[in-house]
Amino acid sequence: MFDKYGNFNSCEEINEKAAELLAASDEQSLKELAKENGIDEDDALDYIDGYTDCLCSVLGAAAGKIKVEVEDLKLDPKKHELINDWVEYIRLLSSEDQEIRIAIRRKDKSLIGCLGKILAWSYNNRYDVDKRIVEASGIKMSGKVQLGISGSGTAKRIIREYYLGKES
Numbered sequence: 001m002f003d004k005y006g007n008f009n010s011c012e013e014i015n016e017k018a019a020e021l022l023a024a025s026d027e028q029s030l031k032e033l034a035k036e037n038g039i040d041e042d043d044a045l046d047y048i049d050g051y052t053d054c055l056c057s058v059l060g061a062a063a064g065k066i067k068v069e070v071e072d073l074k075l076d077p078k079k080h081e082l083i084n085d086w087v088e089y090i091r092l093l094s095s096e097d098q099e100i101r102i103a104i105r106r107k108d109k110s111l112i113g114c115l116g117k118i119l120a121w122s123y124n125n126r127y128d129v130d131k132r133i134v135e136a137s138g139i140k141m142s143g144k145v146q147l148g149i150s151g152s153g154t155a156k157r158i159i160r161e162y163y164l165g166k167e168s
Contacts, residue, residue, distance in 0.1 A: 001072045005033050009107045011054075011061035014039075018047060018055035030055070038064025038071075062094045062104040069111035082149065086118050087111070089155050103163035114162045118155050122148040 008014045014037055021030040027048050034044035039056050047055045056064065066087065075084055090111070093100045103109055126148025134145045150158065160166075 001068055002036060005036055007107050008037065008061075008105065010102070010105050011056050011058045014056055014061055015054040022048065036068070037061065038067035058098065058101045058105075059094070062101040063091070065105055066091060066094070066111060073111070083115060085152075086115055086155055086159075089152060090114060090159050093156060093159055100160065100163055106163075109163055114159055117162045118150055118158050121154065121158055122150050124148070125150070 002008075005017060008017070014033070017033055018030055021027075021033060030048060031041055031044045033039075034041060034055060037056070039060060043052070043060065044055060046052045070087055073083075075087070077084060090104070094104055126146040129145045129147050131144075134141075139145065
């Protein structure tokens, strides 16, 4: 992940590198830059062919970073359903908020870091599940069952706090 060109801090940095590669007529490297940053090859081709004046927008840069980070995590849709939901909350906030889009692209922020904050909240706010619910589930265990999963509102608050560094 980000092995050849590095983790860019903004869409402007990506576009500057893309312009440099385009000026050098290095189309293959430009395609590699796009792929490494989660930007569709078709977008790279549109840029190469002059249909667009930049490789990516702020939204495209943020969405691309999330895409690459998710691929790196290899999240199984069935096994990691809750974590995938958290990723979708991040994508949703990104689609709604320019400030979040910009922050997602920052080098000092990562999907893993954000997911870690949500997980920490969930762990630190776990509670004992009523024994009757455990019995009704058919789970056979001695001792108590604890659960600590943030709701979507809490997850969205934590996402904003992580990426923007402030409470919302």
